[in-house]
Amino acid sequence: MSLFESHVKKNLVKLHKNLYLSKSDPEFFEKILRYKDPQSPEAHYNLAKKWEEEGVLMKAYLHYQKAAQADSPFYYQAKAACKSIEQLMESVPKEEESSPSPKIPFYMKTIIASLVLLNLCILGMLFWKADSIRMAASQLKDWGTGMEVVYETEDVPYVFYIPAGTSTQEVEESLYNKAISLGSQLSNKTLLLYGVSTTDSGLSLETLPLKSDGIKDKAFVLAEYNSALDQPVKIRFLNKQNQVEDPYSYTYISTNLLRTALNSYIEEIGEPPAELGDLAGSYPNNYLSFIPKELHLFSNGISPSFTGEGGWVYNKKAETIEQMLYPNIMDSSSEGAIHIPFAPVEVVIDKSTFNLLVKSSPYTMMNKPVGLGKNSSTPEGTFIIQNRVLDPQGKKPDMFGAAGLGMGEYAIHGTSDEHSIGKEKSLGCIRMLNEDVLALFDIVPKGASVTIVDELPDQANSINIEKVDLLSPEEKPLSTQLADEIFDWAG
CATH class of the missing domain: 1.25.40.10 (Tetratricopeptide repeat domain)
Structure with a gap:
């Protein structure tokens, strides 16, 4: 979300x-x-x-x-x-029959006969000068009638891999030549050629049919050409505001977000889910809010085996979590899948600084201020996220804000009281501003650990990630994160 x-x-x-x-x-x-x-x-x-x-x-x-x-x-x-x-x-009156025309006078008949004779002479001249008339007719241009003609054609998408560091002029020339060559083979079809930068020499200047929509998001240039319409090659450089310089770190986080939820599902149910999408079910089976994207090919599609076409490989029969779920992304340095180690998502709360961190070591994907329990009533120790719920209901209206992550007696929940953040005012729960707890909700799966410490060790080696919202897919699952029950967290 x-x-x-x-x-x-x-x-x-x-x-x-x-x-x-x-x-x-x-x-x-x-x-x-x-x-x-x-x-x-x-x-x-x-x-x-x-x-x-x-x-x-x-x-x-x-x-x-x-x-x-x-x-x-x-x-x-x-x-x-x-x-x-x-x-x-039907009510529109028909034209009245015209009355019989009057008798034509003699002088009019003479004029008509003269005109007919003149036309016959001109017609003879036309046949005599046929070649010159054809030449003149071939040079005539269309009359501007104002008619608009729309051609319906089929789009045929391809991906064209362009070596990283290629100059803009070389990109344009390569795209133009490839579009003309490939487009001429497509009868009355529009070629869409998505240019994707690559450091893999094996893919350099290769053209392949586009099989994953995620590749479109990775393209930095697009060429369009239809040879049947006799139009020029249209080349457009795309504005990639959401592009990230280091897609590996984001794919690392989304992989471990999935693995953490999957591991929690197995521990609670006793076996892996039949489909990976089952992790994003309705409450209380909402281990995740959605299946996140990997940011190499921008896909959250699911495949039973490795193809390198983006998204995720899910094999529920595998022996380990790492083998059971991994990115469907080719490692440019080898012929296999990109390797990402299992680093479970965890929440760490530093009582001394009133800060909450979300980590998948060595990456930190959130660092937000929180409010704690008065008289040091927020306990130290390690807890497990047992409930993930939006708009949780308590004994009083709006006790727990926009979202809550329940840990038994205590919870991390939202609040509209911004003055309680950075202070000890709750009855033991961890409070966050509503906008912060909603952002937290999507990146902390059910079963994740929450560690509350008096003082957090030095985080100098941690790598901060700023655009975690990019992991969210365009289309969310049709599941609900709401619950009918009344929660009795400490508040």
Whole structure:
């Protein structure tokens, strides 16, 4: 779960994974039909109303007919509108038959005969000068009729591996040549060539069919070409605001987040889950909020065996946690998978500094201030996260804030009382600001350990990670993190 959704996305309608559309767009419903759902009853109905208001009755009638599908929520309105338009069109008076033309005078007949003779002469000249006329006709240009033609084509995505350090000019030349060569083999199809930087000499300048959408997020340049439309190669360098310089450290964290949850599941249930997605079930089986992404190929897909195409390999029959779950990422220095050791996610609370840290050693992925129990009532020791719940209910309203991680008698929970942070005011629980506890919720799995110490040892060798929210996938599981029970944590 991402704490703050983009204010832009809140005002947009999602068409595809990375394609959004503003409702204020005057062609909103046309684009819904073109890019998302050509059969959308809502889009057809609203387009019909638009054309009817503009007086284009035939277009309105056709869209009303498409909106009047048997299972359409607009069936009756669309049917009634069709009938109304039919009646309106039938009521238009037909042109009256023209009265017999008067008798043509003699002098008019003479003029007509002269014109016919003149036309015959011109026609003869045309046949006599056929070659020169053809030459002139071949040089004529189109008349500007204002007609807009839209070609529907199939997109064919490929990934093109470009050596790291290649200059911009060389990137453009390589992409252009590859797009022309490959695009000419695709009949009436649009080639999408995603350029990805690589340090692997074996992949250098290789072109492969795109099998994972995660690779799109890793691309820094995109070439588009359709030879049938006789258009130039379009090359666009992508703005990668979410790109990270060291994807290994983030993949290290997401791997161990998964492994910690998986290990906890096995200890509690007695066997691995049938599917990795079972870790992100509804409360109380919400060991995780979601299956995180790895940040090499930006995927959280799951494969039963290693392919190197991104996401995760999950083999529940393996003997160890490391063999059971690992990134589906190729190690550039070998032909196997990238190796990441198992370092369980843990929470450490330093009472002397009122700080909470989340670690997967040697990485620290969160460091936030907390409030503690008055009269040193927050106990020292090691505890286990037993409950993960959003909006936990207590004996009084809003006792535990936006989220809670229960540890038996005590919990780490949210609060709206910012003055209690950095002080001893609770009855023993660890308090965090609501926005901080929501961020904590997504990176601490069920079964993780919580160590509370009087004073934390020196953290000089720890490596801080700042963009942990990048691990969150675009699509979250349809599970609930809410609970019906009343919690009796100390508060």
